[in-house]
Amino acid sequence: MQYPFKVEPLPYEYDALEPYLCKEILHLHHDKHYAGYVLKLNEILKNYPNLQNMTLDELLIKTDELPNEAKTAIRNQAGGVYNHQLYFAGMNNVECEIPTDRLALAINSSFGSIEQFRAELTAAAVNQFGSGYAWLILSNGKLEIIATPNQDTPLSLTVTPLLCIDVWEHAYYLQYQNRRADYVENWFNLINWDFVGSRYMSLMKES
Numbered sequence: 001m002q003y004p005f006k007v008e009p010l011p012y013e014y015d016a017l018e019p020y021l022c023k024e025i026l027h028l029h030h031d032k033h034y035a036g037y038v039l040k041l042n043e044i045l046k047n048y049p050n051l052q053n054m055t056l057d058e059l060l061i062k063t064d065e066l067p068n069e070a071k072t073a074i075r076n077q078a079g080g081v082y083n084h085q086l087y088f089a090g091m092n093n094v095e096c097e098i099p100t101d102r103l104a105l106a107i108n109s110s111f112g113s114i115e116q117f118r119a120e121l122t123a124a125a126v127n128q129f130g131s132g133y134a135w136l137i138l139s140n141g142k143l144e145i146i147a148t149p150n151q152d153t154p155l156s157l158t159v160t161p162l163l164c165i166d167v168w169e170h171a172y173y174l175q176y177q178n179r180r181a182d183y184v185e186n187w188f189n190l191i192n193w194d195f196v197g198s199r200y201m202s203l204m205k206e207s
């Protein structure tokens with residue numbers, strides 16, 4: 001995937017995540033917020049033909065290759081594209097509380113239990129000050145929970161995100177108003193464990 005970047009369609013219907021996330025939020029979040037990042041990223045790259053053959057991942061990892069005057073803008077817009085695509089892909093409407101197979105083993109060995117994993121991810125999401133994301137990442141082969149501000153992306157040669165929850169107010173305010181903790185609690189019903197598990201397995205194979 002490279003310039004011109006396309007708005008990826010939602011991998012489910014707009015109302016598929018109800019009652020946990022209403023379709024009005026999904027319309028705004030996908031069609032306006034996420035699509036806006038795609039448009040702005042393309043606008044920036046229009047002026048830099050030498051960056052147009054870089055993939056989205058490369059734009060976020062090979063920051064040394066970006067011109068100084070565009071570095072921050074590209075980090076923000078490419079981050080907005082990457083983070084939203086991962087966020088939308090990490091949800092579905094198949095209720096399944098517990099991951100299976102090797103991912104479950106990895107979660108148990110990294111966090112102690114699935115309950116502890118959930119507690120740590122919840123704390124990271126609820127306590128992130130202002131806008132940002134909480135993440136499950138794979139760092140040098142180990143699972144970790146982190147939080148990042150704004151559209152920062154925890155992506156490098158040794159760190160790859162597996163799952164994220166968007167805690168910008170636009171992700172929940174229409175339905176939950178100021179109750180971010182309720183949104184986070186309900187989001188756990190939406191985690192697409194098949195997606196996270198196959199992402200984990202393919203990364204472990206590469207390393």
Ligand code: MN
Nearest residue numbers: 033166168171
């Ligand atoms: Mn968002």
